[in-house]
Amino acid sequence: MPAAAKSPLKEKPVPEPTSAPGTGLSAVQRALRKLGLLRDIDFALYLPMRYEDETRIVPLAATRDGEMAQIEAVVTESEVVYRPRRQLIVTVDDGSDTCQLRFFNFYPSQQKQLAVGARVRVRGEVRGGFVGRQMMHPAVKAAGTALPEALTPVYSTIAGLAQPVLRREVRSGLARAVLDETLPPGAAPHGTWDLRRALNFLHYPAPDVAIATLEDHSHPAWQRLKADELLAQQLSQLQARRARSAQRAPVLEVDSTGGKLHKDLLGALPFALTGAQQRVGEEITRDLAREVPMHRLLQGDVGSGKTVVAALAAARCIDAGFQCALMAPTEILAAQHFGKLVNWLDPLLAERGLRVAWLTGSQKKKERDTMTAAVESGEAALVVGTHAVISEKVRFRHLALAVIDEQHRFGVAQRLALRGKAGGDFEPHLLMMSATPIPRTLAMSYYADLDVSTLDELPPGRTPIVTKLVADHRRDEVVDRIRAQLAQGRQVYWVCPLIEESEAVDLRNATETRDELAEALGEQVGVGLLHSRMPTAEKQSVMEDFTANRLQVLVSTTVIEVGVDVPNASLMVIEHAERFGLSQLHQLRGRVGRGAAASACVLLYSPNEGGRVGEAARARLKAMAETSDGFEIARRDLEIRGPGEFLGARQSGAPLLRFADLTNDALLLDWARELAPAMLDRHPELAARHVDRWLGSKAEYLKA
Ligand code: ADP
Ligand code: MG
Numbered sequence: 100m101p102a103a104a105k106s107p108l109k110e111k112p113v114p115e116p117t118s119a120p121g122t123g124l125s126a127v128q129r130a131l132r133k134l135g136l137l138r139d140i141d142f143a144l145y146l147p148m149r150y151e152d153e154t155r156i157v158p159l160a161a162t163r164d165g166e167m168a169q170i171e172a173v174v175t176e177s178e179v180v181y182r183p184r185r186q187l188i189v190t191v192d193d194g195s196d197t198c199q200l201r202f203f204n205f206y207p208s209q210q211k212q213l214a215v216g217a218r219v220r221v222r223g224e225v226r227g228g229f230v231g232r233q234m235m236h237p238a239v240k241a242a243g244t245a246l247p248e249a250l251t252p253v254y255s256t257i258a259g260l261a262q263p264v265l266r267r268e269v270r271s272g273l274a275r276a277v278l279d280e281t282l283p284p285g286a287a288p289h290g291t292w293d294l295r296r297a298l299n300f301l302h303y304p305a306p307d308v309a310i311a312t313l314e315d316h317s318h319p320a321w322q323r324l325k326a327d328e329l330l331a332q333q334l335s336q337l338q339a340r341r342a343r344s345a346q347r348a349p350v351l352e353v354d355s356t357g358g359k360l361h362k363d364l365l366g367a368l369p370f371a372l373t374g375a376q377q378r379v380g381e382e383i384t385r386d387l388a389r390e391v392p393m394h395r396l397l398q399g400d401v402g403s404g405k406t407v408v409a410a411l412a413a414a415r416c417i418d419a420g421f422q423c424a425l426m427a428p429t430e431i432l433a434a435q436h437f438g439k440l441v442n443w444l445d446p447l448l449a450e451r452g453l454r455v456a457w458l459t460g461s462q463k464k465k466e467r468d469t470m471t472a473a474v475e476s477g478e479a480a481l482v483v484g485t486h487a488v489i490s491e492k493v494r495f496r497h498l499a500l501a502v503i504d505e506q507h508r509f510g511v512a513q514r515l516a517l518r519g520k521a522g523g524d525f526e527p528h529l530l531m532m533s534a535t536p537i538p539r540t541l542a543m544s545y546y547a548d549l550d551v552s553t554l555d556e557l558p559p560g561r562t563p564i565v566t567k568l569v570a571d572h573r574r575d576e577v578v579d580r581i582r583a584q585l586a587q588g589r590q591v592y593w594v595c596p597l598i599e600e601s602e603a604v605d606l607r608n609a610t611e612t613r614d615e616l617a618e619a620l621g622e623q624v625g626v627g628l629l630h631s632r633m634p635t636a637e638k639q640s641v642m643e644d645f646t647a648n649r650l651q652v653l654v655s656t657t658v659i660e661v662g663v664d665v666p667n668a669s670l671m672v673i674e675h676a677e678r679f680g681l682s683q684l685h686q687l688r689g690r691v692g693r694g695a696a697a698s699a700c701v702l703l704y705s706p707n708e709g710g711r712v713g714e715a716a717r718a719r720l721k722a723m724a725e726t727s728d729g730f731e732i733a734r735r736d737l738e739i740r741g742p743g744e745f746l747g748a749r750q751s752g753a754p755l756l757r758f759a760d761l762t763n764d765a766l767l768l769d770w771a772r773e774l775a776p777a778m779l780d781r782h783p784e785l786a787a788r789h790v791d792r793w794l795g796s797k798a799e800y801l802k803a
Contacts (some may be wrong), residue, residue, distance in 0.1 A: 111317040119707035142272020147252035154306040160195035164227040198232040218242040249303035265732035281789035291323035325759040331793030333775035342549040348392035349499040351419040361414040375556035399554025400729030401689025410440040417480045421499030458484035461635040499598035563694040613654040666694035676702035677716040681736040776800040
């Protein structure tokens with residue numbers, strides 16, 4: 100997780116025995132650090148992924164095929180054979196039966212340990228073949244030492260960190276860790292264990308435990324860990340929310356002109372707002388009129404009309420005499436996406452002696468200087484662009500509102516950079532927009548410090564998009580479909596995935612597809628190509644040609660992923676659809692069906708040699724074919740990927756849950772949500788210790 104990697108570390112330095120040059124850390128310490136293991140408590144909370152049972156010795160005769168077993172036996176034969184390949188074959192006898200042990204890689208020391216006559220303790224999976232019992236590469240030690248009383252933990256590890264070393268480090272970290280109670284008296288969820296008991300047990304469970312309860316995390320010890328983790332997360336988010344409520348933002352109230360720009364913009368729109376847009380607009384207006392900075396996530400499916408809502412918020416801000424910044428993750432998107440809104444706003448601003456400024460990374464210095472000067476003087480009431488908008492050199496006269504489109508594509512650092520832009524002690528109001536709806540439980544948990552508004556209604560007149568799955572060998576039929584659309588004067592997108600590591604190869608693939616289509620469709624049809632490697636100006640001109648219908652077919656890599664808006668496009672073909680993520684497919688599909696015409700999305704997939712598509716890929720394609728509801732898609736995406744990955748791709752810096760699982764632990768989440776505010780009020784020191792224990796130095800980071 101980048102959050103953890105970048106955050107400053109609070110731990111005392113541990114004395115190092117051997118140091119690699121330049122780093123001051125031993126190889127083991129570097130490996131531990133990579134696993135996030137620094138403080139004693141980190142070790143204590145590093146739980147085994149599974150266990151081995153070394154507590155019992157069983158007679159060979161009682162073992163079954165496929166069973167993990169530990170035996171003690173005498174070596175009766177030991178030889179190295181060379182055919183079919185070099186291996187050590189050892190026969191052992193425990194009095195009940197014999198077993199053959201095979202080793203393909205072995206050291207002289209092992210050979211010595213397994214000399215004829217030696218008594219050994221052997222642990223491994225018993226296979227009962229025709230030639231009698233066998234174990235491949237079992238673990239071997241001398242017989243007769245005391246048996247452990249608990250199961251042996253197996254931790255997930257990385258190269259350079261041997262399991263026994265990690266086990267020893269965790270054991271000593273656990274022994275040193277301060278595990279005193281941080282929950283207020285009587286607050287622990289019913290039936291769960293206290294933390295010290297739970298951790299000692301989970302690292303070293305009694306052998307009679309029902310293993311299934313450890314595996315599915317339903318054991319009372321697990322319940323306590325999950326509860327603690329969820330509580331830490333809720334507490335830290337609540338702290339962030341309270342810290343923000345102490346901050347001040349400009350109060351954006353309707354001025355003496357009665358919100359003239361807002362009114363004029365509403366009048367200039369060629370449509371009426373949907374009910375959802377109106378409702379969300381009011382929510383935002385209320386937030387802006389408060390002196391606490393707004394921190395709102397506006398989520399709505401592709402095409403639900405988020406941009407207009409943002410534009411109206413900008414108008415409110417400008418009516419109150421302040422500046423507004425609008426940011427999109429890419430230049431194409433910034434241009435395409437805000438182009439329309441700028442067209443509406445520009446004349447209205449001009450009447451008031453104000454203007455829109457553009458700021459992007461690829462701008463010529465001269466143009467950029469003009470723009471930044473307009474931003475600094477306040478003449479640019481609206482500043483639109485990429486993250487260049489928040490670069491250090493840009494100084495606002497009085498920024499009061501920042502709108503971030505496709506917020507998951509912006510890092511926490513970029514959001515932080517915004518905070519310094521309002522000037523004085525003020526923070527700007529923040530409106531973040533996302534086309535990927537977050538399921539409710541996730542939103543409650545991860546965005547507890549955000550207010551969420553949802554556009555749950557599409558503008559009227561949209562016709563549903565028909566989605567078809569087509570195997571790649573039926574490409575010709577797809578070309579026929581394209582012809583049919585073109586014959587009706589419609590336009591078509593064809594998306595190629597990023598397949599190769601190298602952009603050059605991707606470009607070649609996309610170029611070939613463009614050439615093939617141009618050839619198949621004939622000379623009258625304009626087929627354009629858009630690729631992330633092209634210079635921005637070229638991309639922009641291709642986009643303009645497509646928007647103006649000078650190009651009828653647009654072949655592109657995923658640069659069109661978000662935001663482009665060409666209502667005349669009625670067919671979307673996605674090649675190698677099995678390689679795309681579910682929400683990405685949904686976003687792409689959202690590029691069509693923007694006008695009144697019936698639209699379709701063709702998902703071309705290539706079965707692999709076995710004639711099959713992987714299970715997850717099949718689930719994604721199926722979901723696409725079955726539903727076009729963004730919330731349903733998000734729910735299935737969550738199901739297919741799990742919350743970690745689902746959010747990982749979206750929210751850099753969000754603390755992912757290691758133990759709790761939001762789909763199964765909704766009750767514990769409710770408990771944590773209820774306890775957190777009371778605990779912050781009545782037991783602030785306990786709350787601080789609890790958050791520090793679980794999130795340590797990451798907690799600071801969350802305040803972003
Ligand atoms: P998204 O939420 O995906 O960003 P946009 O803001 O790009 O959606 O809006 C999609 C399209 O719908 C745009 O062409 C926009 O002008 C249009 N639109 C937005 N609101 C309405 C409305 N209330 N009625 C009709 N069309 C609308
Ligand atoms: Mg949008």
